[in-house]
Amino acid sequence: MTAHLSDTPDAVTVALVQTDASEQIEANVSDALRQIATAAEQGARIVCLQELFATRYPCQSEDHSRFEWAEPIPGPTCGRLQQAAKEHQVVLIASMCERRAAGIYHNTAIVIDADGRLVGRYRKMHIPDDPLYYEKFYFTPGDLGFRCFKTRYGQIGVGICWDQWFPEAARLLALAGAEFLFFPTAIGWLAEEKSTVGESQLAAWETMMRSHAIANGLFVAAANRVGTEDRLEFWGSSFVADPYGTVLARAARDQGQILLASCRRSLVDVARTHWPFLRDRRIDAYDGLAKRWGC
Amino acid sequence: MTAHLSDTPDAVTVALVQTDASEQIEANVSDALRQIATAAEQGARIVCLQELFATRYPCQSEDHSRFEWAEPIPGPTCGRLQQAAKEHQVVLIASMCERRAAGIYHNTAIVIDADGRLVGRYRKMHIPDDPLYYEKFYFTPGDLGFRCFKTRYGQIGVGICWDQWFPEAARLLALAGAEFLFFPTAIGWLAEEKSTVGESQLAAWETMMRSHAIANGLFVAAANRVGTEDRLEFWGSSFVADPYGTVLARAARDQGQILLASCRRSLVDVARTHWPFLRDRRIDAYDGLAKRWGC
Numbered sequence A, B: 001m002t003a004h005l006s007d008t009p010d011a012v013t014v015a016l017v018q019t020d021a022s023e024q025i026e027a028n029v030s031d032a033l034r035q036i037a038t039a040a041e042q043g044a045r046i047v048c049l050q051e052l053f054a055t056r057y058p059c060q061s062e063d064h065s066r067f068e069w070a071e072p073i074p075g076p077t078c079g080r081l082q083q084a085a086k087e088h089q090v091v092l093i094a095s096m097c098e099r100r101a102a103g104i105y106h107n108t109a110i111v112i113d114a115d116g117r118l119v120g121r122y123r124k125m126h127i128p129d130d131p132l133y134y135e136k137f138y139f140t141p142g143d144l145g146f147r148c149f150k151t152r153y154g155q156i157g158v159g160i161c162w163d164q165w166f167p168e169a170a171r172l173l174a175l176a177g178a179e180f181l182f183f184p185t186a187i188g189w190l191a192e193e194k195s196t197v198g199e200s201q202l203a204a205w206e207t208m209m210r211s212h213a214i215a216n217g218l219f220v221a222a223a224n225r226v227g228t229e230d231r232l233e234f235w236g237s238s239f240v241a242d243p244y245g246t247v248l249a250r251a252a253r254d255q256g257q258i259l260l261a262s263c264r265r266s267l268v269d270v271a272r273t274h275w276p277f278l279r280d281r282r283i284d285a286y287d288g289l290a291k292r293w294g295c
Helices: A025-041 A064-069 A076-088 A161-165 A167-175 A191-216 A266-274 B025-041 B064-069 B076-088 B161-165 B167-175 B191-216 B266-274
Strands: A011-018 A046-049 A091-101 A104-112 A118-123 A148-151 A154-158 A180-185 A188-190 A219-224 A226-229 A232-235 A239-241 A247-250 A257-264 B011-018 B046-049 B091-101 B104-112 B118-123 B148-151 B154-158 B180-185 B188-190 B219-224 B226-229 B232-235 B239-241 B247-250 B257-264
Touching (some): A011 A025, A011 A239, A025 A046, A025 A076, A025 A257, A046 A219, A076 A091, A076 A104, A091 A154, A091 A180, A118 A148, A154 A167, A161 A191, A167 A191, A167 B167, A180 A191, A188 A191, A191 A219, A191 A232, A191 A239, A247 A257, A257 A266, B011 B025, B046 B180, B076 B091, B076 B104, B104 B154, B118 B148, B161 B180, B161 B191, B167 B180, B167 B191, B180 B191, B188 B191, B191 B239, B239 B257, B247 B257, B257 B266
Parallel strands (some): A011 A046, A046 A091, A154 A180, A180 A219, B011 B046, B011 B219, B046 B091, B154 B180, B180 B219
Antiparallel strands (some): A011 A257, A091 A104, A104 A118, A188 A232, A219 A239, A239 A247, B011 B257, B091 B104, B104 B118, B148 B154, B219 B239, B226 B232, B239 B247
8 A cells, every 4th residue: 555655654743733823814824834844843744734724714704805815726825835845844734715716715725745846735525604614605615526645754635624524535535545634624612602512512523533533544633723713712622543543642722732643654554454444345335325315 | 304203202212231141042032021121111212232132242253053043034033022112112123143045144133113013124234354253254244225214213223333333334324314323232352452452442432433423413322242252351331322422321341231311303403403514415526435445
């Protein structure tokens, strides 16, 4: 499986950048570049930023002026990230609002290799629309499917936030070859819900992604933001889980942090032979998964 | 969704019968019938027995004489269970080794309605084969797919043990209309692994099934056996989770128990509108799920 990655080390340190976002885009981007440098100094080889890292979370209301926050890819911010990846020799995963054409915007994550090359992009496939998360207003659903990106430090699949609730996405990324699933995320509590269902929401969020690690025998890493923006209190809790679903590292709920975890890629092989779920899938009986209801 | 169940109460008490099995089949069946009666007295409306409840777990070695433990369905044990369901007015889920024809045996769960009628059967689709779980020797893979059974007390989907690791199975059962997923189970520790990976195995097992509850907005209930049989120490820990993945009740690891949980069926509706994952599935992009590898 990893023949083409024979020069990739087995143990790869992953860094998740969890931070609060200011209203100044330039300040956020500069801060991210500093944190990438720090993460690299601390040994990180793959660095993942939180969802839409350059801005506050834009989707708490439907506001046409927010489309100005988007950029083409490649574009200025993408270029600065490529430069940072090359300078620090790290693989980067960064989520941005992509302006693709007039009236077509995507919630997109770019993957940049450690030499600064733009390997590819993932356009968020599952778009939420819930109170304070009005993403269907802003984002055109992705049309690139679920892709695996080969990088110097491992084979990377990316989902974005809402994708993390869909086992289909994780499975497709695993079947595409991913050893790591990264989930740039922006999720938090509504004040009126936090005391009653806040804990179960956070537990469910982590449980779902740990289940992707288990079911697919791969590493899962979620980078979430912190801080309160308008009516949302983002709950942080970024984490990295190994292919058995064990949490290797978990960040605080309420403060910025560079979360590091060392991931032994060979565990993917070990997990998948000891828990051989991929061997036993009943692909003859899964047609109903492409139906909406009533299989 | 539940129009045809308009006479079904919203709050339904589920019982999971967790027990150790003796070497005497008749003793095990009699014990199960007693426990069904007790569960009904305690208010249960749906009772689920553990996997292959009538016998010790037969698959720790490949032994042709074990095929004699199988029965046709309908058959003697099925009939006694139907009588018990009618007598106690409970829905029953029971896993048995089904003799279908010479050389064709299935790991089958039957669903019996509260009037004693055999509603249908589910034949285990995902068959494991791991050290001490040599099921591929005994069991022909199921050919009935993933079905939902309408009963007096709710719409029931059934998976059996190894199925619980496959998000595809849970999703298909949800799309077929299940409000409850039951997993008769026989899983335990190998002595040489328990101290090192025992906790992570049990955590992963529960995590996977809680994720099915969350991803699909339904109740999940797993009935596992306890006790040591030959080289396997079954870990009990039967549990019921609500549609948010919250564990409503969890049994001991090392002793028999009738585990009861009251499940408000209307939570399925609430969960699925508040966490509207079924709304947003990208069924246009899931063809790869029917592939073995390399999407």
